[in-house]
Amino acid sequence: MNDEEFLRQFEAAVIPMEQWHHREHIRVAYLYLSRYPQDAAIEKICSGIKALNSAQKVPEAIDRGYHDTITLAWIRLVQCALAEFGPAESADVFMDKHTQLLSKRALLFFYSRDRIMSAEAKARFIEPDLAPLPQSGKIR
Numbered sequence: 001m002n003d004e005e006f007l008r009q010f011e012a013a014v015i016p017m018e019q020w021h022h023r024e025h026i027r028v029a030y031l032y033l034s035r036y037p038q039d040a041a042i043e044k045i046c047s048g049i050k051a052l053n054s055a056q057k058v059p060e061a062i063d064r065g066y067h068d069t070i071t072l073a074w075i076r077l078v079q080c081a082l083a084e085f086g087p088a089e090s091a092d093v094f095m096d097k098h099t100q101l102l103s104k105r106a107l108l109f110f111y112s113r114d115r116i117m118s119a120e121a122k123a124r125f126i127e128p129d130l131a132p133l134p135q136s137g138k139i140r
Contacts, residue, residue: 003031003091010048013055020052022104025071027091029078034087034094038079046071062122069121073107076133083136 001009009015010028028048032041050066058065081098088094095102107116110128120126127133 003027006091007031010052013048013052015052017056017058020056023095023102025049025074026078026095026101029075030082030091030094033075033079033082042072042075045075062117062119065122067122069111069116069125070107072125073110073128073133074101076136077101077106080134080136 006015006024006027010024015024029041029045032044035041036044046066046068049071053065060066078101081101082094085097088097100106107128108130110131110133111121112129115121115126115129118126
């Protein structure tokens, strides 16, 4: 599916959960960050994930549903790669060039498991406890 169709499905909250994985989260972040000012992109990404979870009736639990710190930390990593290396001709090409973004465990270089899986981290963004996230522009 091309990037435009993917975003249409995301915005309509119709992507089936069995097709909504880490790569798709990174794809959404890249597409919005490459098309909109950072604040607008963050709002679209976060509200879109929440809408998709709601439409798919994803239960809220410590390990399920929307997680603010995980979402915003990944947005920061995607933004840094985008700022450093620039956009690609498609989201798939960008992700293929930046495979480090596809490792779900990458956040554990920055966060201890206890910190990132806390109720506080789920509810609101918290800074990491192991190493600082890279900075590239403003992330709320």
